[in-house]
Amino acid sequence: xxxxxxxxxxxxxxxxxxxALAFYRDTLGLPVQAVDGHDGPFGVGEVxxxxxxxxxxxVRAGDSPVVVxxxxxxxxxxxxxxxxxxVEIVVPVSEAPDGGLSLDFVDPDRNVxxxxxxxGASRRR
Numbered sequence: 859x860x861x862x863x864x865x866x867x868x869x870x871x872x873x874x875x876x877x878a879l880a881f882y883r884d885t886l887g888l889p890v891q892a893v894d895g896h897d898g899p900f901g902v903g904e905v906x907x908x909x910x911x912x913x914x915x916x917v918r919a920g921d922s923p924v925v926v927x928x929x930x931x932x933x934x935x936x937x938x939x940x941x942x943x944x945v946e947i948v949v950p951v952s953e954a955p956d957g958g959l960s961l962d963f964v965d966p967d968r969n970v971x972x973x974x975x976x977x978g979a980s981r982r983r
Contacts, residue, residue, distance in 0.1 A: 859936070859940075860927055863927040863928060863954060863973075864906065864907070865925055865926065865927060865928075865952075866907075866909060866926055866927065866928030866974065867908065867909040867910070867911050867926035867928070867974065868908065868909075868910055868911070868914060868923045868924070868925060868926065869888045869911045869912075869922070869923055869924040869926055869972065870910065870911070870912050870913070870922050871913055871914075871915040871916075871917045871921065871922040871923075871924075872901075872912050872913070872914055872922075873914070873916065874880060874914070875892060875900070875901055875914050876892070878901060878912050879891065879892060879901045879912065882901075882903065882910065882912075882916060883903075888905055888910065889903050889904065889905075890902065890903030890912070890935070891903065891912060894933065894979050895955035895956060896953065896955065896957065897955055898914075898957055899914075900912060900913045900914070900955050901913075902920075903911075903962065906939075909926075912952060913955065921970070924962070924970045924971070924972050925971055925972070926960070926971075926972040926973070926974050927971070927972070927973050927974070928972065928974055928976075929949070929973055929975040929979070930975070930979060931975055931979040931980040931981070931982070931983060932975075932980065932981070932983030933951055933959050933960075933961055933973055933975045933981055934951060934981045934982055935963065935982055935983045936973055937950065937951050937961050937973075940961075940963055941951055945963050945964075946963060946964050947961065947962070947963045948962050948963060948964055948970065949962035951981075954979075956977070957977040958974055958975055958976045958977045958979075959974070959975050959977075959981070960972055960973065960974045960975075961973045961981060
C-alpha cells in the first residue's frame with residue numbers, strides 16, 4: 859500500500875520545546891527552530907530529505923518518535939484501506955500543525971506510524 863511513499867518525517871514528542879531544540883541544534887548541530895502552528899509553537903528541522911518535528915506532548919517513554927510517511931494525496935483512501943485491513947487507527951484524519959492532514963495508526967506491537975499529506979493536496983487519489 860505504501861510502496862510509493864517515503865519516510866518524510868520523524869516526530870518527537872517532547873516535554874520542553876526549547877530544551878529539545880537546544881539539544882538537537884547546539885549539541886547535535888542540526889538546523890532546528892521553533893515555528894508557530896495552529897495549536898501553538900512546535901519545532902522543525904531538515905536533515906537531508908527528512909524532516910524532524912518536535913511537538914510538546916506528555917507521553918510515556920517509548921511512545922516517541924513517530925515515523926511519518928509522506929503522501930502526494932489520497933489520505934482518505936489510505937484511511938479506508940487501513941481500516942478495511944483491520945489496522946487500528948488511533949488518530950483519524952485530522953489537521954497537522956502546519957495545516958496539512960495526518961492520520962496515526964499502530965502496528966501489531968503498538969508502534970505508532972503516521973501518514974501525512976501537505977495542505978492543498980487532494981484527499982482522494
